[in-house]
Amino acid sequence: MAVGEEPVNRFAQRPPVRPAEVPAAASESRAPVQGLAEAAPAAQPAFVTDPGEARGLAATAQTLAELEAIVGAYDGCGLKLRATQLCFADGNPQAQIMLIGEAPGAEEDRQGKPFVGKSGQLLDRMLAAIGLDRTKVYIANTVPWRPPGNRTPTPEELATCLPFLHRQVELVAPKVILTLGGPAMQTVFNTTIGILKMRGRWSELTVGAHGVEAMPTLHPAYLLRNPAAKQQAWRDMLSLRMKLDALGIG
Ligand code: URA
Numbered sequence: 029m030a031v032g033e034e035p036v037n038r039f040a041q042r043p044p045v046r047p048a049e050v051p052a053a054a055s056e057s058r059a060p061v062q063g064l065a066e067a068a069p070a071a072q073p074a075f076v077t078d079p080g081e082a083r084g085l086a087a088t089a090q091t092l093a094e095l096e097a098i099v100g101a102y103d104g105c106g107l108k109l110r111a112t113q114l115c116f117a118d119g120n121p122q123a124q125i126m127l128i129g130e131a132p133g134a135e136e137d138r139q140g141k142p143f144v145g146k147s148g149q150l151l152d153r154m155l156a157a158i159g160l161d162r163t164k165v166y167i168a169n170t171v172p173w174r175p176p177g178n179r180t181p182t183p184e185e186l187a188t189c190l191p192f193l194h195r196q197v198e199l200v201a202p203k204v205i206l207t208l209g210g211p212a213m214q215t216v217f218n219t220t221i222g223i224l225k226m227r228g229r230w231s232e233l234t235v236g237a238h239g240v241e242a243m244p245t246l247h248p249a250y251l252l253r254n255p256a257a258k259q260q261a262w263r264d265m266l267s268l269r270m271k272l273d274a275l276g277i278g
Pocket residue numbers: 129130131132133136141142143144145147148169208249
């Protein structure tokens with residue numbers, strides 16, 4: 029009998045981790061100013077997982093390579109079952125600028141790297157317009173596996189993967205975060221406000237245990253569908269350039 033939208037591999041599930049067994053994540057040691065608080069799980073998740081398990085695993089990673097291996101071995105997110113491979117990050121792990129998108133698409137799923145399809149090509153042009161390229165930024169997504177049919181990740185999927193994103197931000201420790209599109213903004217800024225209201229505004233966020241200046245902008249895929257919105261995106265990129273200049277970031 030079909031009981032959910034996603035198939036559930038019960039053999040891959042581990043017994044639930046009791047909260048007392050889960051080491052507190054670095055993100056919990058400080059009250060977040062705002063942002064990256066973990067989203068409430070969906071009322072009736074199709075793939076039952078315990079974000080506490082991801083939190084405990086993420087906290088053990090001391091390097092990005094360790095975190096990538098941990099995420100790659102993690103079976104608690106249903107997206108992994110339908111994805112070709114993990115799409116963890118691209119760019120420079122030492123960068124002071126981190127870009128966070130929504131989720132890998134078809135080309136990203138094939139290559140295992142974020143933003144390598146059409147929207148990635150536009151993103152590269154946007155970066156180049158303000159003197160940046162992938163040697164100067166680090167790029168990740170809110171979820172590291174492609175959602176089937178490129179749908180938006182569910183709140184449950186986002187909540188499950190969020191501890192990994194927290195830790196990724198802590199380990200990269202960027203000075204500036206740029207979120208791309210509404211879902212990434214809502215996840216990172218922990219808000220339900222629409223992207224068109226919040227884009228272009230800077231906030232100081234505490235992401236995990238890491239303090240950072242962050243600004244949402246429009247998603248390149250949205251810009252491809254709505255070329256008129258490139259005007260707003262250009263303003264955001266100029267604002268990013270000014271912020272980087274003020275912080276002395278090349
Ligand atoms: N869109 C995203 O949000 N992320 C990618 O990696 C590619 C497209």
